[in-house]
Amino acid sequence: MFLGIETEFIAKALPLYGQAAWRTVWVAACGVALSLIIGLFCSLARYYRIPGLKSLAAAYIELARNTPLMIHLFFLYYGLPRVGLTLDGITCGVIGLAFLGGGYMAEAFRAGLEAVSRAQIESGLSLGLSRRQMVRYVILPQALAVAVPAVAANTIFLMKETSVFSIVAVADLVYVFRDLIKEGHSNENLFLLTIFYLVIILPVSILFNRWERRLRRDGIGH
Amino acid sequence: MESAISIFLEGRNLARLMEGVWITLKISAASVLLSVVFGLLVGLLMISRKPALQAATRFYLEAIRVMPILVLLYMFYYLPDKNWGLHFEAQTVAIGVFTLWGTAEMADLVRGALTSMPAHQRESGRAIGLTEGQVNRYIIIPQAVRRLIPGVINLTTRMIKTTPFIYFISVPELLKVGQQIVEISGMKNNMASFWVYGFIFFLYFLMCYPISCFSAYLEKKWQN
Numbered sequence: 001m002f003l004g005i006e007t008e009f010i011a012k013a014l015p016l017y018g019q020a021a022w023r024t025v026w027v028a029a030c031g032v033a034l035s036l037i038i039g040l041f042c043s044l045a046r047y048y049r050i051p052g053l054k055s056l057a058a059a060y061i062e063l064a065r066n067t068p069l070m071i072h073l074f075f076l077y078y079g080l081p082r083v084g085l086t087l088d089g090i091t092c093g094v095i096g097l098a099f100l101g102g103g104y105m106a107e108a109f110r111a112g113l114e115a116v117s118r119a120q121i122e123s124g125l126s127l128g129l130s131r132r133q134m135v136r137y138v139i140l141p142q143a144l145a146v147a148v149p150a151v152a153a154n155t156i157f158l159m160k161e162t163s164v165f166s167i168v169a170v171a172d173l174v175y176v177f178r179d180l181i182k183e184g185h186s187n188e189n190l191f192l193l194t195i196f197y198l199v200i201i202l203p204v205s206i207l208f209n210r211w212e213r214r215l216r217r218d219g220i221g222h
Numbered sequence: 223m224e225s226a227i228s229i230f231l232e233g234r235n236l237a238r239l240m241e242g243v244w245i246t247l248k249i250s251a252a253s254v255l256l257s258v259v260f261g262l263l264v265g266l267l268m269i270s271r272k273p274a275l276q277a278a279t280r281f282y283l284e285a286i287r288v289m290p291i292l293v294l295l296y297m298f299y300y301l302p303d304k305n306w307g308l309h310f311e312a313q314t315v316a317i318g319v320f321t322l323w324g325t326a327e328m329a330d331l332v333r334g335a336l337t338s339m340p341a342h343q344r345e346s347g348r349a350i351g352l353t354e355g356q357v358n359r360y361i362i363i364p365q366a367v368r369r370l371i372p373g374v375i376n377l378t379t380r381m382i383k384t385t386p387f388i389y390f391i392s393v394p395e396l397l398k399v400g401q402q403i404v405e406i407s408g409m410k411n412n413m414a415s416f417w418v419y420g421f422i423f424f425l426y427f428l429m430c431y432p433i434s435c436f437s438a439y440l441e442k443k444w445q446n
Contacts, residue, residue: 164386205288
Protein backbone atom coordinates (compact mmCIF):
# COMPACT_ATOMS: atom_id res chain seq x y z
CA MET A 1 0.00 0.00 0.00
CA PHE A 2 1.20 3.51 -0.81
CA LEU A 3 -1.01 6.57 -0.18
CA GLY A 4 -4.04 4.30 -0.17
CA ILE A 5 -3.04 2.77 -3.47
CA GLU A 6 -2.42 -0.93 -3.79
CA THR A 7 0.95 -1.23 -5.47
CA GLU A 8 0.44 -4.91 -6.14
CA PHE A 9 -2.56 -4.19 -8.37
CA ILE A 10 -0.65 -1.41 -10.12
CA ALA A 11 2.18 -3.77 -10.99
CA LYS A 12 -0.28 -6.26 -12.40
CA ALA A 13 -2.31 -3.78 -14.44
CA LEU A 14 0.61 -1.69 -15.67
CA PRO A 15 1.43 -3.78 -18.78
CA LEU A 16 -2.25 -3.73 -19.85
CA TYR A 17 -2.37 0.06 -19.62
CA GLY A 18 1.03 0.34 -21.31
CA GLN A 19 -0.15 -1.63 -24.31
CA ALA A 20 -3.37 0.38 -24.50
CA ALA A 21 -1.42 3.64 -24.30
CA TRP A 22 0.72 2.57 -27.23
CA ARG A 23 -2.39 1.75 -29.25
CA THR A 24 -3.93 5.10 -28.31
CA VAL A 25 -0.83 6.98 -29.51
CA TRP A 26 -0.70 5.05 -32.73
CA VAL A 27 -4.37 5.56 -33.63
CA ALA A 28 -4.20 9.23 -32.64
CA ALA A 29 -1.10 9.74 -34.82
CA CYS A 30 -2.84 8.22 -37.85
CA GLY A 31 -5.96 10.31 -37.25
CA VAL A 32 -4.03 13.55 -36.78
CA ALA A 33 -1.85 12.92 -39.86
CA LEU A 34 -4.93 12.31 -42.01
CA SER A 35 -6.72 15.32 -40.60
CA LEU A 36 -3.74 17.52 -41.48
CA ILE A 37 -3.88 16.31 -45.09
CA ILE A 38 -7.66 16.75 -45.31
CA GLY A 39 -7.43 20.15 -43.63
CA LEU A 40 -4.73 21.42 -45.95
CA PHE A 41 -6.58 20.17 -49.02
CA CYS A 42 -9.87 21.78 -47.95
CA SER A 43 -8.29 25.09 -46.98
CA LEU A 44 -6.44 25.31 -50.33
CA ALA A 45 -9.63 24.43 -52.21
CA ARG A 46 -11.35 27.34 -50.50
CA TYR A 47 -8.38 29.70 -50.77
CA TYR A 48 -8.10 29.20 -54.54
CA ARG A 49 -11.91 29.18 -54.91
CA ILE A 50 -11.83 25.98 -56.96
CA PRO A 51 -15.36 25.63 -58.37
CA GLY A 52 -17.31 22.76 -56.89
CA LEU A 53 -14.59 21.71 -54.48
CA LYS A 54 -14.86 25.03 -52.69
CA SER A 55 -18.48 24.59 -51.64
CA LEU A 56 -17.97 20.90 -50.95
CA ALA A 57 -15.11 21.74 -48.57
CA ALA A 58 -17.16 24.47 -46.90
CA ALA A 59 -20.09 22.11 -46.30
CA TYR A 60 -17.82 19.38 -44.98
CA ILE A 61 -16.09 21.78 -42.56
CA GLU A 62 -19.44 22.88 -41.12
CA LEU A 63 -20.61 19.28 -40.71
CA ALA A 64 -17.39 18.18 -39.03
CA ARG A 65 -17.20 21.15 -36.68
CA ASN A 66 -20.82 21.06 -35.56
CA THR A 67 -21.21 17.38 -34.65
CA PRO A 68 -19.51 15.27 -31.96
CA LEU A 69 -17.02 12.49 -32.65
CA MET A 70 -19.01 9.91 -30.71
CA ILE A 71 -21.91 10.26 -33.14
CA HIS A 72 -19.55 9.89 -36.11
CA LEU A 73 -18.20 6.71 -34.54
CA PHE A 74 -21.64 5.23 -33.79
CA PHE A 75 -22.75 5.94 -37.33
CA LEU A 76 -19.59 4.47 -38.87
CA TYR A 77 -19.50 1.40 -36.65
CA TYR A 78 -23.18 0.52 -36.21
CA GLY A 79 -24.94 2.39 -39.01
CA LEU A 80 -22.81 1.76 -42.10
CA PRO A 81 -22.81 -2.08 -41.92
CA ARG A 82 -26.56 -1.83 -42.62
CA VAL A 83 -25.83 -0.39 -46.05
CA GLY A 84 -23.14 -2.96 -46.70
CA LEU A 85 -19.99 -1.26 -45.40
CA THR A 86 -18.46 -3.01 -42.41
CA LEU A 87 -15.34 -1.49 -40.89
CA ASP A 88 -13.41 -2.68 -37.86
CA GLY A 89 -13.14 -0.55 -34.73
CA ILE A 90 -9.69 0.90 -35.32
CA THR A 91 -10.54 1.88 -38.90
CA CYS A 92 -13.71 3.59 -37.66
CA GLY A 93 -11.67 5.38 -35.00
CA VAL A 94 -9.10 6.68 -37.48
CA ILE A 95 -11.74 7.70 -40.03
CA GLY A 96 -13.87 9.37 -37.37
CA LEU A 97 -10.92 11.29 -35.95
CA ALA A 98 -9.78 12.32 -39.44
CA PHE A 99 -13.31 13.45 -40.34
CA LEU A 100 -13.59 15.55 -37.19
CA GLY A 101 -9.99 16.82 -37.23
CA GLY A 102 -10.02 17.67 -40.94
CA GLY A 103 -12.67 20.33 -40.32
CA TYR A 104 -10.74 21.86 -37.43
CA MET A 105 -7.39 21.77 -39.23
CA ALA A 106 -8.95 23.35 -42.34
CA GLU A 107 -10.02 26.32 -40.22
CA ALA A 108 -6.52 26.58 -38.69
CA PHE A 109 -4.88 26.61 -42.13
CA ARG A 110 -7.46 29.02 -43.50
CA ALA A 111 -6.56 31.57 -40.85
CA GLY A 112 -2.89 31.05 -41.79
CA LEU A 113 -3.55 31.51 -45.51
CA GLU A 114 -5.59 34.64 -44.90
CA ALA A 115 -2.69 36.10 -42.91
CA VAL A 116 -0.32 36.04 -45.92
CA SER A 117 -0.39 39.63 -47.08
CA ARG A 118 -1.33 40.86 -50.52
CA ALA A 119 2.13 42.47 -50.84
CA GLN A 120 3.84 39.09 -50.42
CA ILE A 121 1.79 37.58 -53.22
CA GLU A 122 2.24 40.56 -55.53
CA SER A 123 6.00 40.54 -54.92
CA GLY A 124 6.14 36.86 -55.80
CA LEU A 125 4.13 37.43 -58.96
CA SER A 126 6.32 40.33 -60.03
CA LEU A 127 9.37 38.09 -59.64
CA GLY A 128 7.75 35.80 -62.19
CA LEU A 129 7.13 32.86 -59.85
CA SER A 130 4.79 30.22 -61.20
CA ARG A 131 1.62 29.35 -59.32
CA ARG A 132 3.24 26.22 -57.94
CA GLN A 133 6.36 28.11 -56.84
CA MET A 134 4.17 30.72 -55.17
CA VAL A 135 2.44 28.07 -53.09
CA ARG A 136 5.65 26.21 -52.31
CA TYR A 137 7.98 29.11 -51.46
CA VAL A 138 5.84 32.10 -50.55
CA ILE A 139 2.36 31.20 -49.37
CA LEU A 140 2.61 27.88 -47.54
CA PRO A 141 5.70 28.55 -45.37
CA GLN A 142 4.17 31.74 -44.00
CA ALA A 143 0.65 30.35 -43.68
CA LEU A 144 1.85 27.25 -41.84
CA ALA A 145 3.91 29.30 -39.39
CA VAL A 146 0.85 31.37 -38.51
CA ALA A 147 -1.26 28.22 -38.20
CA VAL A 148 1.07 26.45 -35.74
CA PRO A 149 -0.66 27.49 -32.49
CA ALA A 150 -4.09 26.47 -33.80
CA VAL A 151 -2.72 23.21 -35.24
CA ALA A 152 -1.12 22.49 -31.85
CA ALA A 153 -4.39 23.12 -30.00
CA ASN A 154 -6.25 20.90 -32.49
CA THR A 155 -3.72 18.09 -32.12
CA ILE A 156 -4.08 18.06 -28.34
CA PHE A 157 -7.86 18.23 -28.74
CA LEU A 158 -7.85 15.25 -31.11
CA MET A 159 -5.58 13.21 -28.82
CA LYS A 160 -8.03 13.78 -25.98
CA GLU A 161 -10.98 12.90 -28.22
CA THR A 162 -9.51 9.40 -28.77
CA SER A 163 -10.69 8.69 -25.21
CA VAL A 164 -14.11 7.70 -26.60
CA PHE A 165 -12.75 4.99 -28.91
CA SER A 166 -13.81 2.19 -26.57
CA ILE A 167 -17.39 2.58 -27.87
CA VAL A 168 -16.20 1.09 -31.17
CA ALA A 169 -14.29 -1.65 -29.34
CA VAL A 170 -10.81 -0.17 -29.73
CA ALA A 171 -8.78 -1.49 -26.77
CA ASP A 172 -7.49 1.92 -25.71
CA LEU A 173 -6.80 3.27 -22.20
CA VAL A 174 -10.45 3.87 -21.35
CA TYR A 175 -11.33 0.40 -22.63
CA VAL A 176 -8.84 -1.19 -20.22
CA PHE A 177 -10.10 1.10 -17.46
CA ARG A 178 -13.76 0.16 -18.03
CA ASP A 179 -12.81 -3.49 -18.15
CA LEU A 180 -10.72 -3.56 -14.98
CA ILE A 181 -12.93 -1.29 -12.87
CA LYS A 182 -15.71 -3.87 -13.00
CA GLU A 183 -13.72 -5.74 -10.36
CA GLY A 184 -13.12 -2.70 -8.19
CA HIS A 185 -9.77 -0.99 -7.48
CA SER A 186 -11.20 2.30 -8.67
CA ASN A 187 -8.43 4.39 -7.07
CA GLU A 188 -5.68 2.36 -8.68
CA ASN A 189 -7.37 2.28 -12.06
CA LEU A 190 -8.02 6.02 -12.03
CA PHE A 191 -4.41 6.61 -11.03
CA LEU A 192 -3.13 4.55 -13.97
CA LEU A 193 -5.60 6.09 -16.42
CA THR A 194 -4.57 9.62 -15.41
CA ILE A 195 -0.84 8.90 -15.43
CA PHE A 196 -0.91 7.28 -18.85
CA TYR A 197 -2.87 10.13 -20.43
CA LEU A 198 -0.36 12.56 -18.92
CA VAL A 199 2.51 10.52 -20.33
CA ILE A 200 0.93 10.64 -23.79
CA ILE A 201 -0.32 14.21 -23.94
CA LEU A 202 2.09 16.25 -21.81
CA PRO A 203 5.21 15.74 -24.00
CA VAL A 204 3.26 16.71 -27.13
CA SER A 205 1.92 19.80 -25.39
CA ILE A 206 5.42 20.81 -24.20
CA LEU A 207 7.00 20.26 -27.62
CA PHE A 208 4.36 22.39 -29.32
CA ASN A 209 4.82 25.13 -26.73
CA ARG A 210 8.53 25.25 -27.44
CA TRP A 211 7.97 25.31 -31.16
CA GLU A 212 5.49 28.18 -30.83
CA ARG A 213 7.90 30.13 -28.66
CA ARG A 214 10.69 29.65 -31.17
CA LEU A 215 8.50 30.83 -34.04
CA ARG A 216 7.52 33.88 -32.01
CA ARG A 217 11.13 34.63 -31.11
CA ASP A 218 12.24 34.37 -34.74
CA GLY A 219 9.33 36.63 -35.69
CA ILE A 220 8.05 34.13 -38.21
CA GLY A 221 4.39 34.43 -38.99
CA HIS A 222 4.06 38.06 -37.98
CA MET B 223 -37.35 5.55 -46.45
CA GLU B 224 -40.78 4.40 -45.30
CA SER B 225 -39.15 1.90 -42.97
CA ALA B 226 -37.03 4.74 -41.59
CA ILE B 227 -40.06 6.86 -40.78
CA SER B 228 -41.80 3.94 -39.13
CA ILE B 229 -38.93 3.60 -36.62
CA PHE B 230 -39.47 7.14 -35.40
CA LEU B 231 -43.27 6.86 -35.35
CA GLU B 232 -43.24 3.63 -33.41
CA GLY B 233 -44.21 3.87 -29.74
CA ARG B 234 -42.67 6.86 -28.02
CA ASN B 235 -39.42 6.73 -30.00
CA LEU B 236 -39.50 10.27 -31.33
CA ALA B 237 -40.62 11.65 -27.97
CA ARG B 238 -37.81 9.78 -26.22
CA LEU B 239 -35.23 11.18 -28.63
CA MET B 240 -36.56 14.66 -27.87
CA GLU B 241 -36.17 13.92 -24.16
CA GLY B 242 -32.55 13.05 -24.94
CA VAL B 243 -32.19 16.40 -26.71
CA TRP B 244 -33.70 18.11 -23.69
CA ILE B 245 -31.21 16.49 -21.28
CA THR B 246 -28.34 17.41 -23.58
CA LEU B 247 -29.46 21.04 -23.82
CA LYS B 248 -30.28 21.29 -20.11
CA ILE B 249 -26.86 20.03 -19.00
CA SER B 250 -25.07 22.21 -21.58
CA ALA B 251 -26.99 25.34 -20.58
CA ALA B 252 -26.44 24.80 -16.84
CA SER B 253 -22.73 24.15 -17.38
CA VAL B 254 -22.24 27.17 -19.64
CA LEU B 255 -24.03 29.50 -17.21
CA LEU B 256 -21.97 28.31 -14.26
CA SER B 257 -18.78 28.42 -16.34
CA VAL B 258 -19.40 32.04 -17.35
CA VAL B 259 -19.92 33.10 -13.72
CA PHE B 260 -16.91 31.25 -12.32
CA GLY B 261 -14.82 31.93 -15.42
CA LEU B 262 -15.21 35.70 -14.97
CA LEU B 263 -13.92 35.40 -11.39
CA VAL B 264 -11.03 33.06 -12.24
CA GLY B 265 -10.16 35.19 -15.28
CA LEU B 266 -9.79 38.24 -13.04
CA LEU B 267 -7.59 36.23 -10.66
CA MET B 268 -5.44 35.24 -13.65
CA ILE B 269 -4.49 38.82 -14.42
CA SER B 270 -3.85 39.72 -10.78
CA ARG B 271 -0.30 40.79 -9.98
CA LYS B 272 0.12 38.28 -7.18
CA PRO B 273 2.53 35.58 -8.39
CA ALA B 274 0.95 32.87 -6.22
CA LEU B 275 -2.51 33.54 -7.68
CA GLN B 276 -1.10 33.60 -11.19
CA ALA B 277 0.70 30.31 -10.65
CA ALA B 278 -2.35 28.64 -9.09
CA THR B 279 -4.75 29.69 -11.86
CA ARG B 280 -2.19 28.81 -14.52
CA PHE B 281 -1.79 25.34 -13.02
CA TYR B 282 -5.57 24.89 -12.91
CA LEU B 283 -5.91 25.85 -16.57
CA GLU B 284 -3.08 23.61 -17.78
CA ALA B 285 -4.15 20.64 -15.64
CA ILE B 286 -7.70 20.79 -17.00
CA ARG B 287 -6.54 21.25 -20.58
CA VAL B 288 -4.19 18.31 -20.62
CA MET B 289 -6.78 15.79 -19.36
CA PRO B 290 -9.48 14.26 -21.55
CA ILE B 291 -12.87 15.33 -20.18
CA LEU B 292 -13.86 11.68 -20.01
CA VAL B 293 -11.07 11.03 -17.48
CA LEU B 294 -12.31 13.97 -15.38
CA LEU B 295 -15.83 12.54 -15.53
CA TYR B 296 -14.61 9.17 -14.30
CA MET B 297 -12.60 10.82 -11.51
CA PHE B 298 -15.57 12.67 -10.11
CA TYR B 299 -17.87 9.73 -10.67
CA TYR B 300 -15.76 7.20 -8.73
CA LEU B 301 -13.43 9.02 -6.33
CA PRO B 302 -15.90 10.78 -3.98
CA ASP B 303 -18.08 7.69 -3.81
CA LYS B 304 -15.25 5.28 -3.09
CA ASN B 305 -13.12 7.38 -0.72
CA TRP B 306 -15.44 9.75 1.08
CA GLY B 307 -18.77 7.96 0.80
CA LEU B 308 -20.23 10.85 -1.19
CA HIS B 309 -22.57 9.67 -3.88
CA PHE B 310 -23.47 12.19 -6.57
CA GLU B 311 -26.07 11.72 -9.29
CA ALA B 312 -24.47 11.13 -12.68
CA GLN B 313 -26.08 14.33 -14.00
CA THR B 314 -24.62 16.33 -11.10
CA VAL B 315 -21.18 14.88 -11.84
CA ALA B 316 -21.66 15.84 -15.49
CA ILE B 317 -22.56 19.47 -14.72
CA GLY B 318 -19.76 19.70 -12.14
CA VAL B 319 -17.06 18.41 -14.49
CA PHE B 320 -18.28 20.42 -17.48
CA THR B 321 -18.28 23.52 -15.29
CA LEU B 322 -14.75 22.78 -14.11
CA TRP B 323 -13.65 22.56 -17.73
CA GLY B 324 -15.80 25.45 -18.98
CA THR B 325 -14.55 27.70 -16.17
CA ALA B 326 -10.95 27.11 -17.26
CA GLU B 327 -11.80 27.91 -20.89
CA MET B 328 -13.89 30.95 -19.95
CA ALA B 329 -11.18 32.26 -17.62
CA ASP B 330 -8.68 32.06 -20.45
CA LEU B 331 -11.08 33.98 -22.71
CA VAL B 332 -11.49 36.67 -20.05
CA ARG B 333 -7.73 36.89 -19.57
CA GLY B 334 -7.24 37.17 -23.33
CA ALA B 335 -9.92 39.86 -23.70
CA LEU B 336 -8.48 41.99 -20.90
CA THR B 337 -4.76 41.63 -21.60
CA SER B 338 -5.19 42.34 -25.31
CA MET B 339 -6.82 45.70 -24.49
CA PRO B 340 -4.34 48.42 -25.56
CA ALA B 341 -3.00 50.43 -22.59
CA HIS B 342 -3.90 53.71 -24.30
CA GLN B 343 -7.60 52.92 -23.83
CA ARG B 344 -7.25 53.25 -20.07
CA GLU B 345 -4.72 56.10 -20.32
CA SER B 346 -6.91 58.14 -22.66
CA GLY B 347 -9.84 57.71 -20.32
CA ARG B 348 -7.77 58.89 -17.37
CA ALA B 349 -6.43 61.81 -19.42
CA ILE B 350 -9.89 63.22 -20.08
CA GLY B 351 -10.54 63.10 -16.34
CA LEU B 352 -12.61 59.95 -15.92
CA THR B 353 -12.34 58.15 -12.60
CA GLU B 354 -11.05 54.59 -12.45
CA GLY B 355 -14.61 53.32 -12.04
CA GLN B 356 -15.83 55.33 -15.02
CA VAL B 357 -12.97 54.07 -17.16
CA ASN B 358 -13.98 50.50 -16.36
CA ARG B 359 -17.69 51.19 -16.76
CA TYR B 360 -17.61 53.11 -20.06
CA ILE B 361 -14.40 52.03 -21.79
CA ILE B 362 -12.94 48.73 -20.66
CA ILE B 363 -16.00 46.58 -19.88
CA PRO B 364 -18.03 47.35 -23.05
CA GLN B 365 -15.05 46.46 -25.23
CA ALA B 366 -14.14 43.38 -23.22
CA VAL B 367 -17.73 42.12 -23.47
CA ARG B 368 -17.70 42.46 -27.24
CA ARG B 369 -14.49 40.46 -27.41
CA LEU B 370 -15.87 37.83 -25.06
CA ILE B 371 -19.32 37.13 -26.47
CA PRO B 372 -18.28 35.20 -29.62
CA GLY B 373 -16.02 33.08 -27.40
CA VAL B 374 -18.83 32.37 -24.96
CA ILE B 375 -21.11 31.33 -27.82
CA ASN B 376 -18.39 29.02 -29.14
CA LEU B 377 -18.03 27.56 -25.68
CA THR B 378 -21.75 26.73 -25.82
CA THR B 379 -21.41 24.65 -29.00
CA ARG B 380 -18.29 22.99 -27.60
CA MET B 381 -20.27 22.14 -24.49
CA ILE B 382 -23.10 20.62 -26.54
CA LYS B 383 -20.57 18.55 -28.49
CA THR B 384 -19.02 17.37 -25.22
CA THR B 385 -22.29 16.09 -23.72
CA PRO B 386 -22.17 12.69 -25.48
CA PHE B 387 -19.31 11.85 -23.07
CA ILE B 388 -21.85 11.41 -20.28
CA TYR B 389 -23.02 8.32 -22.11
CA PHE B 390 -20.06 6.68 -20.31
CA ILE B 391 -21.50 7.45 -16.88
CA SER B 392 -24.94 6.23 -17.95
CA VAL B 393 -26.85 9.49 -18.25
CA PRO B 394 -29.77 8.90 -20.65
CA GLU B 395 -28.60 11.55 -23.13
CA LEU B 396 -29.39 11.48 -26.85
CA LEU B 397 -26.93 8.76 -27.82
CA LYS B 398 -27.96 6.43 -25.01
CA VAL B 399 -31.62 6.83 -25.95
CA GLY B 400 -30.71 6.16 -29.58
CA GLN B 401 -28.90 3.01 -28.59
CA GLN B 402 -31.91 1.76 -26.61
CA ILE B 403 -34.21 2.41 -29.57
CA VAL B 404 -31.84 0.59 -31.92
CA GLU B 405 -31.72 -2.38 -29.56
CA ILE B 406 -35.50 -2.75 -29.66
CA SER B 407 -36.39 -1.61 -33.19
CA GLY B 408 -33.33 -3.32 -34.64
CA MET B 409 -34.92 -6.69 -34.11
CA LYS B 410 -37.72 -5.89 -36.54
CA ASN B 411 -35.96 -3.40 -38.78
CA ASN B 412 -32.34 -4.01 -39.61
CA MET B 413 -31.87 -0.48 -40.96
CA ALA B 414 -32.66 0.96 -37.52
CA SER B 415 -29.06 1.78 -36.49
CA PHE B 416 -28.39 3.55 -39.78
CA TRP B 417 -31.43 5.81 -39.52
CA VAL B 418 -31.36 6.42 -35.79
CA TYR B 419 -27.67 7.36 -35.59
CA GLY B 420 -27.97 9.31 -38.82
CA PHE B 421 -30.89 11.22 -37.32
CA ILE B 422 -28.93 11.93 -34.12
CA PHE B 423 -26.05 13.24 -36.24
CA PHE B 424 -28.54 15.58 -37.89
CA LEU B 425 -30.02 16.63 -34.51
CA TYR B 426 -26.59 17.60 -33.18
CA PHE B 427 -25.92 19.60 -36.32
CA LEU B 428 -29.26 21.32 -35.85
CA MET B 429 -28.35 22.24 -32.27
CA CYS B 430 -24.84 23.55 -33.02
CA TYR B 431 -24.90 25.04 -36.50
CA PRO B 432 -27.24 27.99 -35.85
CA ILE B 433 -25.22 28.88 -32.75
CA SER B 434 -21.96 28.72 -34.73
CA CYS B 435 -23.44 30.97 -37.43
CA PHE B 436 -24.55 33.49 -34.83
CA SER B 437 -21.07 33.58 -33.31
CA ALA B 438 -19.44 34.06 -36.72
CA TYR B 439 -21.92 36.84 -37.51
CA LEU B 440 -21.17 38.70 -34.26
CA GLU B 441 -17.43 38.28 -34.74
CA LYS B 442 -17.65 39.83 -38.19
CA LYS B 443 -19.96 42.63 -37.07
CA TRP B 444 -17.75 43.64 -34.15
CA GLN B 445 -14.44 43.25 -35.90
CA ASN B 446 -13.91 46.96 -36.33
